[in-house]
Amino acid sequence: MQKIAIIGAGVTGLTLGRLLKDDFEVTLLEKETEVGGIARTRNINDCAYHIVGGHCLNSKNKTIMDFIFNEILPKDQWHHVQRNAKIFFNDHLISYPIEFAIKEIAQFDKLLAFNMTQDFLSSKEKPVRNLKDWFMQKFGATLAKEYFIPYNSKIWGMNPEDMDYVWVQDKLPIPNKADFFTALIDDNKDTMPHSTFYYPNSNNQNTFIEALGLGLNVVKNFTVSAIKKNKASWTINHSDEYDMVISTMPLNLTPFLLADTPQNILQHAKKLKFNKVSNMLWDTKPVDDTWRYYPSTDTIFHRHIHIGNFFKPVKTRTITESIGVHSYAEMVQAGRKFDYLLKPLDYNVSEHAYVVYDENHQHSSKAVKDYLNSINLHSVGRFGEWEYYNMDICMQSAMNLAKKIKSRQG
Numbered sequence: 001m002q003k004i005a006i007i008g009a010g011v012t013g014l015t016l017g018r019l020l021k022d023d024f025e026v027t028l029l030e031k032e033t034e035v036g037g038i039a040r041t042r043n044i045n046d047c048a049y050h051i052v053g054g055h056c057l058n059s060k061n062k063t064i065m066d067f068i069f070n071e072i073l074p075k076d077q078w079h080h081v082q083r084n085a086k087i088f089f090n091d092h093l094i095s096y097p098i099e100f101a102i103k104e105i106a107q108f109d110k111l112l113a114f115n116m117t118q119d120f121l122s123s124k125e126k127p128v129r130n131l132k133d134w135f136m137q138k139f140g141a142t143l144a145k146e147y148f149i150p151y152n153s154k155i156w157g158m159n160p161e162d163m164d165y166v167w168v169q170d171k172l173p174i175p176n177k178a179d180f181f182t183a184l185i186d187d188n189k190d191t192m193p194h195s196t197f198y199y200p201n202s203n204n205q206n207t208f209i210e211a212l213g214l215g216l217n218v219v220k221n222f223t224v225s226a227i228k229k230n231k232a233s234w235t236i237n238h239s240d241e242y243d244m245v246i247s248t249m250p251l252n253l254t255p256f257l258l259a260d261t262p263q264n265i266l267q268h269a270k271k272l273k274f275n276k277v278s279n280m281l282w283d284t285k286p287v288d289d290t291w292r293y294y295p296s297t298d299t300i301f302h303r304h305i306h307i308g309n310f311f312k313p314v315k316t317r318t319i320t321e322s323i324g325v326h327s328y329a330e331m332v333q334a335g336r337k338f339d340y341l342l343k344p345l346d347y348n349v350s351e352h353a354y355v356v357y358d359e360n361h362q363h364s365s366k367a368v369k370d371y372l373n374s375i376n377l378h379s380v381g382r383f384g385e386w387e388y389y390n391m392d393i394c395m396q397s398a399m400n401l402a403k404k405i406k407s408r409q410g
């Protein structure tokens with residue numbers, strides 16, 4: 001049997017392992033003491049703390065949902081949660097998505113609601129150069145300037161004018177003019193894709209992650225620090241030999257582990273930008289919504305995930321998320337502004353959390369991926385492909401690669 005090394009036991013690596021293990025001798029090499037990567041949780045006072053940020057599962061992709069429910073964790077072991085997301089906008093709590101909450105905005109600022117409506121309905125398709133243009137074109141100037149541009153400047157840590165817009169089309173619900181009008185005359189009904197999601201009945205996402213990794217050979221606490229390509233095999237960390245290597249580790253680091261990577265590829269790898277995220281888990285007063293967005297620069301938090309409302313029965317727990325590195329003391333201080341955040345319970349600063357789509361993203365990520373392809377090193381997953389993928393897309397990408405590898409073998 002051919003030997004395959006998979007670097008990283010996050011959602012992508014575990015899915016690949018699962019799909020390849022019957023046909024190959026598969027070893028997953030994971031630097032952490034636990035599997036799950038960005039999606040893993042830590043148990044704090046009997047509560048799943050999503051250390052990189054709150055996660056929920058949903059997908060438009062039926063193949064993925066069928067795979068999860070039929071092969072990983074049966075549907076009856078999940079509960080279905082209605083999204084009830086809010087935005088703290090101009091000192092008022094309004095419904096998400098904002099473009100369906102114009103009626104709510106009119107209750108405290110009629111002129112602003114009128115301008116948002118007028119601009120949305122008169123916006124026209126135009127050539128788009130950057131993310132700012134894209135928001136102006138899709139949502140009209142007022143919604144773009146009042147909400148989308150400030151919120152996105154905050155979560156990306158850069159001006160949307162300096163960002164590419166290629167990622168956003170699949171990420172944001174884009175209403176058409178008829179839907180916008182319907183929301184104006186009806187009550188806001190959040191029926192967009194992802195308006196509901198699944199969470200495991202165990203009230204811990206790790207149940208899903210562990211089910212995904214069932215029966216796999218994972219070597220934990222193993223940091224891959226050197227990858228060498230031989231004539232017909234690969235050597236990892238100067239000792240273990242494999243017939244094939246699949247990497248799910250960040251694309252900006254992989255070229256530096258390989259001997260003989262050309263200088264221009266190393267330069268491209270250095271240009272790949274990403275953001276970290278700082279998180280704090282809190283005990284809270286009861287709240288109704290599933291999460292809240294904070295576009296204003298008045299607070300360092302961009303989102304409060306009321307993770308306790310993902311659970312059945314619900315718990316009073318919230319995760320506050322802030323882009324970049326913030327100290328424990330800074331997060332506690334920022335939490336004092338919110339009367340429902342009672343007591344900090346845990347804190348974490350991530351490594352790679354968000355790919356940044358700046359001007360170099362497309363060109364430099366392509367150059368690195370093309371190079372890795374040319375030496376037959378597969379790089380896959382959110383940071384392996386350097387794309388803004390959710391778990392379902394990572395799983396789809398893993399499925400595509402597993403199919404390709406199996407068909408070559410056959």
Ligand SMILES: Cc1cc2nc3c(=O)[nH]c(=O)nc-3n(C[C@H](O)[C@H](O)[C@H](O)COP(=O)(O)OP(=O)(O)OC[C@H]3O[C@@H](n4cnc5c(N)ncnc54)[C@H](O)[C@@H]3O)c2cc1C
Pocket residue numbers: 007008009010011012013029030031032035036037038039052053054055056057058222223224225248249250277352353354380381382383384389390391392394
């Ligand atoms: C704040 C936040 C919220 C999110 N919310 C959602 C959500 O609600 N729903 C959803 O579907 N998706 C969500 N996502 C996206 C989701 O987390 C990712 O798509 C998915 O977890 C990525 O999996 P991956 O295996 O590709 O990468 P990773 O999880 O990054 O896995 C890579 C693995 O490689 C390991 N590794 C790295 N370097 C080495 C090395 N040198 N040697 C050995 N091992 C190494 C890492 O430790 C890690 O375990 C969210 C992401 C973030 C950041």
